[in-house]
Each structure stands twice: as C-alpha cells, then as structure tokens.
Amino acid sequence: MSIEIESQIENPDRVEWRREQVVNAAVERFAQNGYHATTIKEIAETAGVSPGLIYTYVKDKEDVLLLVFLAAFRRYQTEIPQKIAGISDPLQKFRAAFRAYCECVGSNLDSTLIAYQESKSLKPGRRKIVQDLEIKTNALISEPLQDCIKAGYIACANVDLATFHLILHAHGWALKNWFFRERISLNGYIEEGLSRFLNSSLTPSGWERWRAEAKG
Amino acid sequence: MSIEIESQIENPDRVEWRREQVVNAAVERFAQNGYHATTIKEIAETAGVSPGLIYTYVKDKEDVLLLVFLAAFRRYQTEIPQKIAGISDPLQKFRAAFRAYCECVGSNLDSTLIAYQESKSLKPGRRKIVQDLEIKTNALISEPLQDCIKAGYIACANVDLATFHLILHAHGWALKNWFFRERISLNGYIEEGLSRFLNSSLTPSGWERWRAEAKG
Amino acid sequence: MSIEIESQIENPDRVEWRREQVVNAAVERFAQNGYHATTIKEIAETAGVSPGLIYTYVKDKEDVLLLVFLAAFRRYQTEIPQKIAGISDPLQKFRAAFRAYCECVGSNLDSTLIAYQESKSLKPGRRKIVQDLEIKTNALISEPLQDCIKAGYIACANVDLATFHLILHAHGWALKNWFFRERISLNGYIEEGLSRFLNSSLTPSGWERWRAEAKG
Amino acid sequence: MSIEIESQIENPDRVEWRREQVVNAAVERFAQNGYHATTIKEIAETAGVSPGLIYTYVKDKEDVLLLVFLAAFRRYQTEIPQKIAGISDPLQKFRAAFRAYCECVGSNLDSTLIAYQESKSLKPGRRKIVQDLEIKTNALISEPLQDCIKAGYIACANVDLATFHLILHAHGWALKNWFFRERISLNGYIEEGLSRFLNSSLTPSGWERWRAEAKG
DNA sequence: CATGAATGAGAATTCATTCAT
DNA sequence: AATGAATGAATTCTCATTCAT
Numbered sequence: 001m002s003i004e005i006e007s008q009i010e011n012p013d014r015v016e017w018r019r020e021q022v023v024n025a026a027v028e029r030f031a032q033n034g035y036h037a038t039t040i041k042e043i044a045e046t047a048g049v050s051p052g053l054i055y056t057y058v059k060d061k062e063d064v065l066l067l068v069f070l071a072a073f074r075r076y077q078t079e080i081p082q083k084i085a086g087i088s089d090p091l092q093k094f095r096a097a098f099r100a101y102c103e104c105v106g107s108n109l110d111s112t113l114i115a116y117q118e119s120k121s122l123k124p125g126r127r128k129i130v131q132d133l134e135i136k137t138n139a140l141i142s143e144p145l146q147d148c149i150k151a152g153y154i155a156c157a158n159v160d161l162a163t164f165h166l167i168l169h170a171h172g173w174a175l176k177n178w179f180f181r182e183r184i185s186l187n188g189y190i191e192e193g194l195s196r197f198l199n200s201s202l203t204p205s206g207w208e209r210w211r212a213e214a215k216g
Numbered sequence: 217m218s219i220e221i222e223s224q225i226e227n228p229d230r231v232e233w234r235r236e237q238v239v240n241a242a243v244e245r246f247a248q249n250g251y252h253a254t255t256i257k258e259i260a261e262t263a264g265v266s267p268g269l270i271y272t273y274v275k276d277k278e279d280v281l282l283l284v285f286l287a288a289f290r291r292y293q294t295e296i297p298q299k300i301a302g303i304s305d306p307l308q309k310f311r312a313a314f315r316a317y318c319e320c321v322g323s324n325l326d327s328t329l330i331a332y333q334e335s336k337s338l339k340p341g342r343r344k345i346v347q348d349l350e351i352k353t354n355a356l357i358s359e360p361l362q363d364c365i366k367a368g369y370i371a372c373a374n375v376d377l378a379t380f381h382l383i384l385h386a387h388g389w390a391l392k393n394w395f396f397r398e399r400i401s402l403n404g405y406i407e408e409g410l411s412r413f414l415n416s417s418l419t420p421s422g423w424e425r426w427r428a429e430a431k432g
Numbered sequence: 433m434s435i436e437i438e439s440q441i442e443n444p445d446r447v448e449w450r451r452e453q454v455v456n457a458a459v460e461r462f463a464q465n466g467y468h469a470t471t472i473k474e475i476a477e478t479a480g481v482s483p484g485l486i487y488t489y490v491k492d493k494e495d496v497l498l499l500v501f502l503a504a505f506r507r508y509q510t511e512i513p514q515k516i517a518g519i520s521d522p523l524q525k526f527r528a529a530f531r532a533y534c535e536c537v538g539s540n541l542d543s544t545l546i547a548y549q550e551s552k553s554l555k556p557g558r559r560k561i562v563q564d565l566e567i568k569t570n571a572l573i574s575e576p577l578q579d580c581i582k583a584g585y586i587a588c589a590n591v592d593l594a595t596f597h598l599i600l601h602a603h604g605w606a607l608k609n610w611f612f613r614e615r616i617s618l619n620g621y622i623e624e625g626l627s628r629f630l631n632s633s634l635t636p637s638g639w640e641r642w643r644a645e646a647k648g
Numbered sequence: 649m650s651i652e653i654e655s656q657i658e659n660p661d662r663v664e665w666r667r668e669q670v671v672n673a674a675v676e677r678f679a680q681n682g683y684h685a686t687t688i689k690e691i692a693e694t695a696g697v698s699p700g701l702i703y704t705y706v707k708d709k710e711d712v713l714l715l716v717f718l719a720a721f722r723r724y725q726t727e728i729p730q731k732i733a734g735i736s737d738p739l740q741k742f743r744a745a746f747r748a749y750c751e752c753v754g755s756n757l758d759s760t761l762i763a764y765q766e767s768k769s770l771k772p773g774r775r776k777i778v779q780d781l782e783i784k785t786n787a788l789i790s791e792p793l794q795d796c797i798k799a800g801y802i803a804c805a806n807v808d809l810a811t812f813h814l815i816l817h818a819h820g821w822a823l824k825n826w827f828f829r830e831r832i833s834l835n836g837y838i839e840e841g842l843s844r845f846l847n848s849s850l851t852p853s854g855w856e857r858w859r860a861e862a863k864g
Numbered sequence: 865c866a867t868g869a870a871t872g873a874g875a876a877t878t879c880a881t882t883c884a885t
Numbered sequence: 886a887a888t889g890a891a892t893g894a895a896t897t898c899t900c901a902t903t904c905a906t
Contacts, residue, residue, distance in 0.1 A: 009886075034336045036252035039879060050888045052882080061880065116391070117333045120250040161399055165412075168388040169381075175332070176380055183377055196381075200415040225869070255896065266871045271898065441890070466768040468684035471875060482892045487877065548823070549765045552682045593831055596824055597817075597844075604816045607764070615809055628813075632847040657865075687900060698867045700903080709901065 003070060003129055005063055008056045018057050021047045023067050031110035035065055035118040065118060066126045072111035073133045076104050080140045090151040091209050094144040095194060101141055102170045102190045112174035138163055153206035154198075162201070169193040219286060219345055221279055224272045234273050237263045239283050247326035251281055251334045281334060282342045288327035289349045292320050296356045306367040307425050310360040311410060317357055318386045318406045328390035354379055369422035370414075378417070385409040435502060435561055437495055440488045450489050453479045455499050463542035467497055467550045497550060498558045504543035505565045508536050512572045522583040523641050526576040527626060533573055534602045534622045544606035570595055585638035586630075594633070601625040651718060651777055653711055656704045666705050669695045671715050679758035683713055683766045713766060714774045720759035721781045724752050728788045738799040739857050742792040743842060749789055750818045750838045760822035786811050801854035802846075810849070817841040 007015050025047035029038040040061055044051040058064055083100040087093040105112050115130075122130060142163040148154040156162045173180060173189055180189060202210060223231050241263035245254040256277055260267040274280055299316040303309040321328050331346075338346060358379040364370040372378045389396060389405055396405060418426060439447050457479035461470040472493055476483040490496055515532040519525040537544050547562075554562060574595040580586040588594045605612060605621055612621060634642060655663050673695035677686040688709055692699040706712055731748040735741040753760050763778075770778060790811040796802040804810045821828060821837055828837060850858060 014886090034252075036250075037337070040881085041879080044889095051880085052888055052890095053886080055881065056886075117336065120333060121253070158399060161396075161408075164392055164395060165385075165388075168384065168392065172381075172384045176384065179380055180377075183374065192377075196412060196416045200412045227869095230869085256898080257896085267897090268871055268873095268899080269869080272869070277897070443890095446890085466684075468682075469769070472877085473875085483876085484878080484892055484894095485890080488890070493876065549768060552765065553685070590831065593828075593840075596827060597820075600816065600820045600824065601813075604813075608812055608816065611812055612809070615806060624809075628844060628848045632844045662865090688902085689900075699901085700867055700869095701865085703902065704865075 003066075005067065006059050015057060018049075018053070019067055020071075021049065022054055022057065022064060023071050026064050026068050027071075027110050027114065030065070030068065030114045030118065035114070035121045040064075062122060062126060065114075065121060066129065068111060068114060069122075069130045069133070072108055072115065073137055075108060076101070076137045076140060079104055084144070089209075089213075090144065090147040091153045091206065092213065094148045094154075097141055097144040098166055098170070098194060099190055101167070102173060102186065102193075105170045105173050106186045109174045109177055112171060116171070116175065138167060141166055148206070152203055153209055154201050155203045155206075156201055162197075166193070166197060169197075219282075221283065222275055231273060234265075234269070235283055236287075237265065238270055238273065238280060239287050242280050242284055243287075243326050243330065246281070246284065246330050246334065251330070251337045256280075278338060278342060281330075281337060282345065284327060284330060285338075285346045285349070288324055288331065289353055291324060292317070292353045292356060295320055300360065305425075305429075306360065306363040307369045307422065308429065310364045310370075313357055313360040314382060314386070314410060315406050317383070318389060318402065318409070321386045321389050322402045325390045325393055328387055332387070332391065354383060357382055364422070368419055369425055370417050371419045371422075372417055378413075382409070382413060385413075435498075437499065438491050447489060450481075450485070451499055452503075453481065454486055454489065454496060455503050458496050458500050459503075459542050459546065462497070462500065462546050462550065467546070467553045472496075494554060494558060497546075497553060498561065500543060500546060501554075501562045501565070504540055504547065505569055507540060508533070508569045508572060511536055516576070521641075521645075522576065522579040523585050523638065524645065526580045526586075529573055529576040530598060530602070530626060531622050533599070534605060534618065534625070537602045537605050538618045541606045541609055544603055548603070548607065570599060573598055580638070584635055585641055586633050587635045587638075588633055594629075598625070598629060601629075651714075653715065654707050663705060666697075666701070667715055668719075669697065670702055670705065670712060671719050674712050674716050675719075675758050675762065678713070678716065678762045678766065683762070683769045688712075710770060710774060713762075713769060714777065716759060716762060717770075717778045717781070720756055720763065721785055723756060724749070724785045724788060727752055732792065737857075737861075738792065738795040739801050739854065740861065742796045742802075745789055745792040746814060746818070746842060747838055749815070750821060750834065750841070753818045753821050754834045757822045757825055760819060764819070764823065786815060789814055796854070800851055801857055802849050803851045803854075804849055810845075814841070814845060817845075 007019075009015050009018070022043060025043045026038070029042050029046055032038075040051050040054055043064065044054055047054075054064070058067070080097060080100040083103075084093050084096045087096055119127065119130065138160075142159055145154065145156070145163060145166075146159055149156055149159065170193070173186065184192070198206070198210065223235075225231050225234070238259065241259045242254070245258050245262055248254075256267050256270055259280065260270055263270075270280065274283065296313060296316040299319075300309050300312045303312055335343065335346065358375055361370065361372070361379060361382075362375055365372055365375065386409070389402065400408070414422070414426065439451075441447050441450070454475065457475045458470070461474050461478055464470075472483050472486055475496065476486055479486075486496065490499065512529060512532040515535075516525050516528045519528050551559065551562065574591055577586065577588070577595060577598075578591055581588055581591065602625070605618065616624070630638070630642065655667075657663050657666070670691065673691045674686070677690050677694055680686075688699050688702055691712065692702055695702075702712070706715070728745060728748040731751075732741050732744045735744055767775065767778065786808075790807055793802065793804070793811060793814075794807055797804055797807065818841070821834065832840070846854070846858065
C-alpha cells in the first residue's frame with residue numbers, strides 16, 4: 001500500500017521532513033517550467049538545500065516527480081474522507097464528496113496540472129504506481145455515487161463513466177484555471193457541475209430528496 | 217493570420233510536404249515520450265530523413281512543436297466548418313458543430329494530448345500564437361451556441377463558460393481515452409455530453425425544437 | 433576596472449586557480465591550431481579536467497578566449513611597472529619601458545600571436561573590453577615617451593603614432609618569431625629597434641643625454 | 649611555380665573568372681568575420697553563385713582560403729616589378745620598391761589582415777606553399793636593398809633582418825589601419841618608415857646620393 | 865555547367881549524478 | 886548528514902560536402 005522510495009537516510013521523520021521540503025520546491029518549479037526544464041539544482045535552491053542532499057533522500061530525479069504525485073494523492077485521501085465523515089444521507093454524502101474533491105483540486109492547482117502534464121515523464125514502473133493511485137482516488141467519488149444509485153436517488157448506466165465525467169469536471173478547474181478564475185468562483189463552478197450532473201441523473205425519488213434538502 | 221515559420225527552402229510545396237512528414241513523425245514520438253524526451257534524431261529517423269534536413273525546414277526543435285500545434289488547429293478550422301456548412305437551424309447547427317469538434321478530437325487524440333502536456337514547452341512568443349489560435353478555435357463552438365441563444369433555444373448565463381465546458385468534455389475523450397475507449401463509443405460519448413448539456417440549458421422552446429427534430 | 437566573468441563557483445581562489453589551468457591549456461592549443469579549430473574537449477584534456485568543469489568557471493567558449501587576453505594584459509600591467517620602478521631619468525625610463533614591453537612579448541609569444549589572430553573571434557561586447565585594455569597597455573609606452581618629449585630629449589610630431597611604431601616593432605618579435613629567432617637575440621632585436629627609433633627622434637639635447645649615459 | 653588547384657571544370661578562362669568571383673566574395677567575408685565564421689553558403693551568396701558551384705572550382709573550403717592568399721601574392725608580383733621597371737639608380741629603385749610594396753598593402757588591406765589572421769587555418773601542405781610565396785615576395789624588397797648595399801649606399805649587417813623590418817612596417821599599415829587611418833596618410837606613413845630606415849642605415853655616400861636626389 | 869536540397873559528422877553546451885570533504 | 890565541485894554522457898544545432906536533377 002505505502003510505496004517505498006529508497007533513501008540513504010535512516011531516521012524516518014527526517015526523511016519525511018526533507019522530502020516535504022523538496023516536494024514543495026519541486027511543485028513550484030515543475031508548475032512553472034515543467035519537469036524536464038527544471039533542474040535538480042533549481043529545486044535544491046528553491047528548497048534551500050544542496051543538490052547533493054536531494055540524492056540522499058531520493059534515488060533519482062524521477063523519484064522527485066513521483067513524490068510530487070504521491071503527496072497530491074495523500075491529500076485527497078486525507079481531506080475527502082474527513083469532509084464526508086458523519087454524513088449519512090447518500091445524496092448529501094455524494095455531494096459533499098464531490099465538493100471536497102473539487103476543493104482539493106482548488107488547493108492543489110499546481111499538482112493537478114503537473115499530473116496531467118508530466119504523467120508521461122515517468123517510466124512504466126512508476127507510471128503504474130500513479131495509475132493505481134488514481135483509480136483508488138476515483139473511488140472517493142464512485143463509492144458515494146454507487147450508494148446513491150443503490151438508494152435509488154440516481155440512475156446511471158455506468159458508474160465508472162459517470163465518475164470520470166465528474167472528475168474531469170473537477171480537474172477542469174485546474175486545467176483551464178486561467179480562464180475560469182476570472183469568471184466564476186470555485187463554489188459556483190462546483191455547483192454548476194453538480195447541478196448539471198444531477199439534472200440529468202436524478203431519479204424522481206432523487207429529485208424529491210434534493211428538494212427536501214434544499215428546503216431544510 | 218497565417219503564421220510564418222522560417223525555412224531555408226524556397227519552394228512552398230516542398231516545404232509543406234516535408235513539414236508534414238516531420239510533423240507526423242513528431243506527433244508520433246511526442247505522444248509516446250513527450251517533447252523533451254524525444255530527440256531530433258528520433259524524429260528524423262521516424263520521418264525517414266536526416267537530422268540536418270529538419271533544420272532546413274525549421275529554426276529549432278521548438279518550431280517542430282509549434283508546427284504540431286498549428287497542424288492540429290488547421291484541421292479544426294477545416295473540418296468543422298465543412299461539416300456544419302448548409303445547416304440552417306441553429307440547434308441542429310450547434311449540435312453538428314459540437315459533434316464535429318469531438319470527432320476532430322477523436323481523430324487527433326495524440327495532438328490533443330500533446331497540446332495539454334506540452335503547452336509549457338513553448339517559450340512566450342510561440343505560446344502566444346497557440347493561445348490565440350485556441351481562442352479562435354473555441355469560436356467554432358461558441359458562435360453556433362450564441363446563435364441558439366439568440367434564437368431562444370438555449371438559456372445560458374455565460375457563453376464563454378458554457379463553451380469551455382463543452383470543449384473540456386470534448387478534450388476529455390483524449391485526456392482519458394485509455395479509460396473511455398473500452399467502455400463507450402465516441403458517438404455515445406458525444407451524445408451523452410450533448411444531452412447532459414442540453415438537459416440543463418434548453419429553454420422550453422428549445423425542448424420543443426429538439427423533440428420536433430427527434431421525431432422528424 | 434576588473435572585468436567580471438561569471439562563474440558558478442564561489443571560492444575566488446579556486447576560481448583563479450582553475451581558470452589559470454584552463455587558460456594555460458587554451459593558450460597552448462589556440463597557438464597551435466587557432467581558436468576555432470580548438471575544441472573545448474581538447475582544452476579540457478590538455479588542462480587535465482573534464483569539459484563540464486570548464487563550463488562551471490566560464491559561460492562559454494568565447495569566455496575562455498577572453499580570459500586568455502586578460503591574462504596577457506595582466507602580465508604587461510604587472511611586469512612593466514615593476515621593471516621601470518625607481519628609474520628617474522626620462523630617457524632611461526623610456527628605454528627600460530620599451531625593453532620591458534619587448535620582454536613581455538618575448539615571454540608571451542603565444543598570447544601575442546593569438547591576440548593578432550583571434551581578435552575577430554570575440555563578439556562586440558568582449559571585443560570592446562580587449563580594445564580598452566590594449567589602449568591602457570599602450571600607455572605603458574606612451575607615458576614614458578611623453579616624459580622624454582617634455583624633458584626635451586625626444587622630438588616627435590605625434591606621440592600616439594610613435595607609440596604604435598614602437599609597439600608594432602615589439603609585436604614583430606612575436607609575429608615573425610619563426611624568422612627572427614634564428615637570426616638575432618631578443619636583446620639584439622630590442623636594441624636595434626630602440627636605436628633605429630632614437631636615431632631619428634632624439635633632439636640634440638637627447639643625443640647628449642644618451643652619450644653621457646653610454647659613458648657612465 | 650604556378651600552384652595547381654584542382655577543378656572539375658576544363659575551360660581555364662572560365663576557371664579563372666569563377667575563381668576570381670569566389671575569391672573576391674571570400675576576401676570580403678573573411679575580412680569581416682574570419683575564415684571559420686564564414687560559411688561556404690555566405691561566400692556563394694556574396695559571389696552570387698550556388699554553394700555547389702564553388703565545389704566544382706575548388707576541392708574544399710581551405711582551397712578558397714589558399715586562393716585568397718595566391719591572389720594577393722600575384723598582385724605583389726605583378727604590381728611591384730611594374731612600378732620599379734626602368735629605374736636604374738639603386739637607391740631610387742629601392743625606395744620605389746618599398747613604396748610599391750606599401751601601396752600594395754594599402755590596396756589590399758583585407759587580404760593582408762587575412763594573411764596574418766588565418767595563416768594557421770591552412771593545414772601543413774598548403775601552409776608551406778604560402779610560406780614559400782611569402783619568401784619569394786620578400787625578394788621584391790630584399791633584392792633592391794641588396795643592390796643598394798653593393799652600390800655602397802646602405803650599410804646593413806643583415807639584409808634579411810632589414811627586409812623583415814621594412815615589411816613589418818608595411819604590414820603595420822594594415823594591422824593597425826583602424827588607428828593610422830585617421831592620423832596619417834599612406835604616403836606620410838611610407839615616407840616616415842623610409843626615412844626612419846634610411847636615417848640609420850645610409851652610408852655617407854648614400855647620404856650624398858640622397859641629398860643629390862632631393863635637390864634634383 | 866549550375867543548382868540547391870540533403871546528408872551526417874562534429875562541436876558547444878547542459879545537467880543528472882557522484883563523491884571527497 | 887550535508888555540501889558543492891567535478892564528471893561525462895547525451896542533445897541540439899551547424900555546416901562542409903555531395904549529388905540528383
């Protein structure tokens with residue numbers, strides 16, 4: 001489950017701390033110039049460490065990119081469950097999950113962009129790791145959605161397909177942020193996506209549930 | 217309007233032909249390994265020419281990437297107008313335009329992906345060219361949409377926003393093709409996007425128009 | 433005054449030491465094959481370092497050439513003042529300065545040749561630096577000459593013109609060294625040039641001074 | 649005696665004509681940017697021919713440089729004898745020869761500079777040819793000088809040495825032309841060099857001859 | 865004869881990675 | 886543990902030279 005990236009350093013706390021330093025610097029630089037155009041030296045400078053240090057916490061440059069991906073996924077896995085914890089109504093939970101997902105995108109614009117732009121920069125082994133994590137992250141949306149279907153609130157030919165639509169919408173906020181930013185708030189963007197989706201997917205019983213909610 | 221890329225070769229037919237050769241090879245390699253990981257030598261080999269030849273038709277490697285973008289845009293500008301020519305009903309025209317756009321994405325999966333992944337690989341001057349063309353290409357959707365609004369078929373707070381949603385959906389086919397490919401046909405994907413959009417945007421008169429069409 | 437050439441290395445002693453290594457190797461190779469025909473790899477090999485190292489002490493190949501020029505000028509500026517220090521008689525001082533200049537040429541045959549052959553290899557910015565230094569170096573001759581004129585020992589229509597003649601003579605030792613080397617000693621060459629110059633430039637009072645000197 | 653440079657073209661007049669075209673273009677470009685920084689394409693453009701054409705009249709780029717040297721020497725060999733023909737007095741002849749030499753330099757500033765800057769750009773075989781021609785050209789000065797010595801007008805320990813001094817002075821006009829140009833005329837420069845030389849080399853009988861000449 | 869497109873060897877330069885301190 | 890100087894493989898780009906037309 002937890003992916004192991006080799007480090008010459010023993011102390012795990014130190015490893016965590018240093019890697020965070022490096023990842024933050026890397027996200028900043030990758031987002032600006034892309035993975036290939038960013039040098040280890042630049043990352044080191046941005047992080048306030050030496051190039052040599054990076055190589056004691058990481059095997060090679062690609063590992064840094066992988067760490068960037070992992071850090072992003074960890075945030076999804078931490079924040080979304082947190083935000084939907086305690087919600088029992090399936091429809092409410094689904095909506096909360098989608099909102100949480102979008103908010104995660106919103107606070108990780110750089111990482112999300114990097115994910116789209118640099119996935120090809122990983123060689124097969126590491127690419128596989130990232131793909132598996134992506135699927136696992138999708139479950140944060142698909143499971144609540146499934147529950148709505150089971151509860152008869154949503155009708156949906158193919159859950160996975162729908163999930164991808166929702167996630168694409170969420171990612172759209174990062175992909176075209178330069179455009180959306182000045183025209184709509186993240187909340188507006190979220191609600192628009194949500195209502196567009198529910199509009200064409202809610203069952204009559206779902207509509208009722210929704211209306212009831214809106215009133216409450 | 218037409219962007220000039222310098223070439224040492226005079227004969228414009230020859231330039232066109234050779235550049236096409238090179239662009240095809242480049243798309244193939246860029247899609248596989250990304251722009252930076254692809255060497256000029258590889259492109260040359262794939263195109264069946266010498267590395268030196270490329271530099272007689274192009275100033276530098278970035279020009280090759282730019283040509284890839286330009287070729288893609290040209291296809292949109294050619295094919296979409298062709299497919300909507302002669303349609304007078306606004307709603308029909310809009311749907312045809314969206315279908316054409318998606319089909320263009322469908323037959324240019326590689327270029328579309330490259331566009332998302334390598335936009336940062338262009339330096340400001342060339343990046344600007346691409347951005348301008350992107351806006352121009354968006355008009356192929358936004359104008360028919362605008363006409364539907366004028367005709368009272370579609371209600372839409374913000375045309376640009378809606379256009380971006382539609383285009384994001386279209387690009388989604390390329391971005392997540394590895395996933396969609398095995399689950400839904402391009403046509404299914406198009407109709408789903410279309411109906412999702414119309415579902416939440418048609419005016420009553422628009423619904424009527426649509427139903428009438430469906431019958432006819 | 434002191435020209436700054438960028439280096440990635442901080443420690444100035446190390447920079448000085450490494451650059452000296454590189455310059456020595458470069459002088460050797462440039463003198464043999466010229467600037468353009470010499471590759472960085474060759475210089476690196478001659479210096480016993482890697483090609484990459486050179487680029488941590490220098491921005492590009494032209495910087496190496498500039499360093500070669502600078503090193504030569506530094507030698508003139510150091511050695512000539514040293515050799516004329518403490519001489520008060522203007523005529524004696526002038527002769528000492530000219531001798532010192534020629535000796536500098538004599539111990540920097542390669543650099544002097546390179547200066548004549550490769551001045552065009554520098555692009556305007558750096559060329560200007562070298563020209564300014566050349567003028568500054570000429571002053572090492574023109575000033576003592578001026579003093580002789582003021583003292584009434586030498587009559588000279590145009591000091592600059594005369595300076596150039598003297599310097600051309602000095603450089604001649606390097607330019608045609610393959611010829612002179614086997615026919616005349618540097619000292620002979622110096623005295624010949626000197627007496628030729630004085631012969632046609634001394635005032636009567638200058639002649640007297642010279643004769644007095646010769647006796648004493 | 650006449651150096652053979654291979655050409656694929658048979659007709660010798662055509663060869664002469666084309667080579668002249670090429671040499672003129674080459675001198676222009678070499679003088680501006682140096683031999684290495686000048687491309688065959690540039691020379692071809694300047695000459696108004698195609699790059700391919702050059703290679704039918706010449707084996708390689710170095711041959712072009714050699715042709716530049718040869719053309720210069722030919723001018724010396726043609727013009728100097730012409731200008732001293734018919735002068736019988738040795739002293740007058742010597743002075744005429746030196747003047748002619750300097751004038752040759754004056755009307756071939758570019759070639760003279762190229763000769764100093766690019767001699768190293770020739771590989772041994774061709775370098776030898778040029779050196780031999782240089783020695784042969786020196787004879788145009790050294791022989792009249794020798795005659796003056798024989799006639800008892802000039803006293804000179806070493807003819808070759810003196811010749812080199814004179815030639816160095818002549819070349820100085822080209823080497824430092826940017827400086828001399830605005831301060832002295834070529835004639836002034838010639839006479840200055842001449843008088844400086846004669847001042848310290850004339851025998852009493854030479855002085856008398858000179859004075860007699862000056863009067864007449 | 866002349867052209868100019870095509871070739872490919874070769875050069876400068878960069879940068880991930882190592883390792884002595 | 887951390888540093889940063891050094892390495893050298895790899896890449897882009899140039900240009901002398903060839904050759905089909």
